[in-house]
Amino acid sequence: FAVPSWQTGVHGLIAGGRNVPDVALNASNNHDPYVFCSSPPGTAADCTNGFLNAASQIDAVGGTSAGAPTFAGIVALLDQAVHPAGLGNINPVLYPLLGTTPGAFHDVTTGNNMMPCTPGTPSSDPVNLRCPSSGSMGYTAAVGYDQVSGLGSVDAYNLVTGWPGFVATPSYTLAGAAVIIASAGAVGTSTITVTATNGFNGTVTLACTPPASSTALITCSVTPSVSVNGSSSAATLTINTTAPKVATATGMSWVAASSGGMFAGIVLLGLPSRRQKSTGTLGLLLLAFAITGIGCGVGSKGGNTTAGGTPAGNYTVKVTAVSGSITQTANVAVTVE
Numbered sequence: 001f002a003v004p005s006w007q008t009g010v011h012g013l014i015a016g017g018r019n020v021p022d023v024a025l026n027a028s029n030n031h032d033p034y035v036f037c038s039s040p041p042g043t044a045a046d047c048t049n050g051f052l053n054a055a056s057q058i059d060a061v062g063g064t065s066a067g068a069p070t071f072a073g074i075v076a077l078l079d080q081a082v083h084p085a086g087l088g089n090i091n092p093v094l095y096p097l098l099g100t101t102p103g104a105f106h107d108v109t110t111g112n113n114m115m116p117c118t119p120g121t122p123s124s125d126p127v128n129l130r131c132p133s134s135g136s137m138g139y140t141a142a143v144g145y146d147q148v149s150g151l152g153s154v155d156a157y158n159l160v161t162g163w164p165g166f167v168a169t170p171s172y173t174l175a176g177a178a179v180i181i182a183s184a185g186a187v188g189t190s191t192i193t194v195t196a197t198n199g200f201n202g203t204v205t206l207a208c209t210p211p212a213s214s215t216a217l218i219t220c221s222v223t224p225s226v227s228v229n230g231s232s233s234a235a236t237l238t239i240n241t242t243a244p245k246v247a248t249a250t251g252m253s254w255v256a257a258s259s260g261g262m263f264a265g266i267v268l269l270g271l272p273s274r275r276q277k278s279t280g281t282l283g284l285l286l287l288a289f290a291i292t293g294i295g296c297g298v299g300s301k302g303g304n305t306t307a308g309g310t311p312a313g314n315y316t317v318k319v320t321a322v323s324g325s326i327t328q329t330a331n332v333a334v335t336v337e
Helices: 064-082 156-161 254-269 274-299
Strands: 171-176 179-181 187-197 201-209 218-222 225-229 232-241 245-251 301-307 313-323 326-336
Touching (some): 064 156, 171 313, 179 187, 179 232, 187 201, 187 326, 201 232, 218 313, 232 313
Parallel strands (some): 171 326, 179 326
Antiparallel strands (some): 201 225, 201 313, 245 301, 313 326
């Protein structure tokens, strides 16, 4: 059989027919396995916490049989992105990407796929028809295409975005810097950066959501909107915390107050004559009030106490950005010391 037209000219091919493999994907279950979850009919959901099952274990799969369905999933995403009507045989486009979009593949240059065999026994290999005297048969990886890893392992993002006909959808990303607030009652700010991707242009409306806990006593505000024209724009997130309330407790000693009043009464009753009463009464009253005031000062009870306010700790403020049908969110970490 002849080498297919879309493989013709590829360095590393073996003449005599269709060369395999085309691409390489991970197959080992001992490292970097494929993580999945499923819910067979009539059974409880296997994914109860992300990819963890009810026993807090990860379901993972590996082996050579995992490569084909994994690449089929990548091709389904490719089909959705560039050709809703269907791509058909992708090889005529896949192989030229090695020259036009080399980043779509990670070239595997070391290792081999040697397998033991019985010397002299027949083989289906078009070149090495019989097992060699070494007792092993296979190929060694090299630069470019080889019979170990094909074009190389797949970079799905670069493969899709480098495929002819792909048009990147304009969008934007959202990021916010962490905030440290020195004490409850202080105000902190964070710079929220809205960065355009794929040439995005438009107005982005921003809003913020304070921590859900009612005891946090934190409020927030953010620049209502920014204009993004193909690059990035900055907004300001303001975070307000609540200071503790200071309460002062005071009281007058009844012993001191009553003693001052009793002293005044004794003095008034002991006045020797009426002639002194008119001039002395006012003075004695003032003296009694002064003594009463002294008694209040000496016998008072009091002190400052604080209550309420934003407790020290770590919080999260959520920032939401909306522009048309595109919504992005960013969590801003807030620490109150």
